[in-house]
Amino acid sequence: MPSRLARHLLVAFALLGLGGLAWLWIATRPPAVPGFAAARAAWRPSEAWLYDRDGRLLDSERVDFSVRRLGWTPLAATAPTLRKAVVLAEDHRFYAHDGVDWLATASALRTRVAGGRSRGASTITMQLAGFLGGDLARPGARGWRDKLRQMRAAWAIEAGWTKPQILEAYLNLAGFRGEAQGVAAAAQTAFAKPPAALSRNEALLLVALLPDPRADAATVARRACRLRGAGACDDLVAGAEGMLASGRRLALDPGLASHLAGRLLRRPGMRVRTMIDRTVQQAATTALRRQLLGLGATRARDGAVVVVENATGAVLAYVGGVGGAATAAAVDGANAYRQAGSTLKPFLYGLAMEHGWLPPASILDDAPVQLDTASGLYVPQNYDRTFRGAVSARSALAGSLNVPAVRTLILTGVEPFRDRLWDAGYRGLTEDGAYYGFSLALGSAEVTLLEQANAYRTLANGGRFTPLRLTAGAPVQPARPVFTPQAAWLAADMMADPGARAATFGLESALRLPFWAAVKTGTSKAMRDNWCIGFTDRFTVAVWVGNLEGDSMRAVSGTSGAAPVWREVMLALHRHRPGLPPPRPPGIEARRVAFAGEIEPTRREWFLAGTGQAALAAAPPGARRPRITAPVSGSVYALDPDIPLPRQRLRIAVAGGAAGHRLLLDGRDLGAASASPLILAGPGPHWLVLTDTGGRAVDRVLFTMR
Structure with missing residues (x-):
């Protein structure tokens, strides 16, 4: 009987033991650990x-702000x-x-039993298991059960990984x-170096951070000194203080295209x-930085x-800004919408020449003009x-004259010009032609530097x-025609003529290069x-200079602002x-064209086939369209009670061939x-016609008396 009871008790204890082992096995089951290739692929x-x-590094952009990994x-x-x-x-x-380092584990247990301060016995593989296992590295995971789980995970890693792979992942x-996180970010943050370039002392100081990354400089230096061995450690103290100095920034890249990085990454x-x-x-960055420094x-x-x-449309340089004195350095100047100014004029003249209305030799009247618009009187002025x-x-085009450009826009029509600009890639022109009015000839629309570069291209x-x-x-998308080859060539030829722009810019301005442009x-x-935008047979260069916050520049002209940068890059x-x-084409x-009245010197000129002329002259006054020049449409006049009424009459003036007109x-x-x-x-509004x-109205103005 006793022997039978003993056998039953033995079986019971055995079952309990097996059950306990089974429970322990289940309770200490570690999370699944990935293979080396999977761990590396999961790195973000x-x-x-x-x-x-x-393939050369230009710039980088931090995208994840929860941790710093390279x-x-x-x-x-x-x-x-x-x-x-x-x-x-x-x-x-x-x-x-x-x-698992059993010797270190036994030493740690012996120290704890003796009541001493236990030293850590976690191996590199066990720590790696914590990095990979998620909950193995959770705060407070220090109990015996967690240690057993780490050990089992470490055995699993060692079974499938090589030692170099374990050390690399760690x-x-x-x-x-x-x-x-990771040695690359640590080395760059601490020493602005890649891990391969670390000196012995720098490597020791980095490693000394691992037990407690928040340790002060003295503690880090002391740990590094123990690792290095006997000898004075003053150099390590100084190195630790420099490594942990506040204000050190991560140096990751050359910083050559920060705005483009922010756009694409x-x-x-x-x-x-x-x-x-x-x-x-x-080269573009250097030229722009030098010019802004010179301007002040x-x-x-x-x-x-x-x-x-x-030929390819490849953007070879994209400089959105260079910092310096900028107060809006984060704004991308290459992709910001700004008012175009006179840079839209080549497309206006191109449109007129394409229709055969205005060859380069045509005579335009650069004289005061007043235009009645829905928003009031528009009186364009030259620069x-x-x-x-x-x-x-x-x-007129080469010298960037404003009044002839407005007269050309009257010829082409605002809406067709607006549509042609849209076709040329100016996507900021979202309104119809009536919204922009005649000021579109002078660049009242907003455009980006990228749009400018491609339109000129x-x-x-x-x-x-x-x-x-x-x-x-x-x-590479198929090309679509925006201008005829003839109109594009004529516009380019006019912009490349140094003699034609000499009256405005002089013969030796920054716009003149020792080759065709x-x-x-x-x-x-x-x-x-x-702005300054121009092209040669191979490249188009577009430059903008200004203040991104919208305040006016001081003492900056067309040839002293953007043009020197354009010249240097070209x-x-x-x-x-x-x-x-x-x-x-x-x-x-x-x-060969002669200009009556010596308006301009005799020269060779270009015409669309079949439209050439040998002599050109300004239209005589009598041949011009009759129009009322005074009073100006939209004017408001006030009667003065202290002046006799007969002396407050308005004189009506008419220009052009008005014989027989009433x-x-x-x-x-x-x-x-x-x-x-x-x-x-x-008093009140009045129509003058x-x-x-034949009794047909050829002009009319509206003015008001008060």
């Missing part, structure tokens, strides 16, 4: 990287002294055990100081290869440069507030438009923006081969227009 940097067309660092890309220091400090029998997943780990040429990017912050603070390859009288269209490519290409691999400047209202691009004139003929005031016949009658109108010999 906090950064994204931007490269040039040749790219995964292979073990071979770390300094040997760093690898030795980590093993020495964290697990000196790393290469001898199978994931160095990438370990947390160092602050938000830096959206997800952690992205590696975007652009069409940027790093050499061209550096009181004159202009911001600028941007875009360089495009004409220098002077008028030149009769000028050719060539001189369209002219360089014979009027054919394709989208720009910012990134490698972007598909077509160029146009522009300045917006109140001197807020200054010279750098053509250092080895000058720009060449584009071939003349079929459908254009040359004529004037009507509110339907009442005032007589012949040539008599220039004096009128006295009562000029009629021809």
Whole structure:
């Protein structure tokens, strides 16, 4: 009987033991650990990287702000002294055990039983298990059950990983100081170096952070000193203080295209290869920085440069700003909408020439003009507030005269011009032509520097438009015509004529290069923006200078703001081969033209085939369309009670061939227009109408008396 009871008790204890072991096995089951390849593939940097067309790093952008991780660092890309220091400090029998250091574990248990302060017995593999296992590294996971789970996970890792793989993963997943995770972020944050370039002392100081990343400089130096061995440690104390100094920023990249990086880099780990040429990017950045420094912050603070390859549409340089004195340095000046100024004029003249209405030799009247618009009277002025009288269209465009441009817009119509600008890629023109009115000829619309570069590139490519290409691999889209090849060539020829722009800019301005180049400047209202865009046979360069916050520049003109940057970049691009004139397309003929009255010197001029002329003259006054020049439409006059009424009459003036024409005031016949009658109108609005010999109205103005 006793023996039977003993057997039953033995069986019961055995079952309890087996059950306990089974429970212990289940209770200490670790989470599944990935293989090395899966762990590496799951790594997600906090950064994204931007490269040039040749794979050279341009810039990076931090996308994930929860932690600071760089790219995964292979073990071979770390300094040997760093690898030795980590093993020495964290697990000196790393290469001898199978994931658990039993000697260290026994020593830790003996110390605890004796009541001493237990030293950690976690191996590098066990710590890696904590990094990979999620809840194994949770705060407070220090109990015996958690340790057993870590041990089992470490055995699983050692069964499928090699020792170099374990060490590589540990160095990438370990947390160092602050938000830096992984040896790459730690080395860059602490020493502005990659892990492979760390010195012995730097490696020791980094490793000394691992037990407690929040330790002060003295503690870190003391740990590093123990690792290094006997000898004075003053150099390590100084190194620790420098490493932990406040204000150190992460130096990750050359910082050559920060605005483009901010535009293209959206997800952690992205590696975007652009069409940027790093050499061209550096040249454009240097030229812009030099010019803004020379101008000074009181004159202009911001600028941007875009360089495009004409044939492919590849953006070779994208400089959204250079910082310096900028107060809005984060704003991308290359992609910001700003008022265009005179830079839209080449497309206006191109439209007129395309229809055969206005060859380059046509005579335009640069004289005061007043236009009645829905919002009031529009009186365009030239940049220098002077008028030149009769000028050719060539001189008007090259010299950037405003009044001839407005007269050209009256010829083409505002709506067709607005539509043609839209076709050329100006996507900021979202309103109809009536919204912009006649001021569209002078660039009242808002455009970006990228749009400007591609629109001018369209002219360089014979009027054919394709989208720009910012990134490698972007598909090349078929070209669509925006202007005829003849109109594009004529507009380029006019912009490339140094003699035609000499009256405005002089013969030796920044716009004149030692080779062929077509160029146009522009300045917006109140001197807020200054543009210079031009092209050669191979490249288009667009430059903007101004103040991104919208305040006016001081003492900056069309040739002293953006033009010097444009010139410097163009010279750098053509250092080895000058720009060449584009071939003349079929459908254009040359004529030697004489200008009556010596309006301009006799010269060879270009015409659409079949439209050439040998002599040109300004229209005589009698041949011009009759119009009322006074009073001006929209004017408001006030009667003065202290002046006798007969002395407050208004004189009516009519210009042009008005023989036989008559004037009507509110339907009442005032007589012949040539008599220039004096009128006295009562309070209120009045219509003054000029009629021809057949009674048809040829002009009318509205004025008001008070």
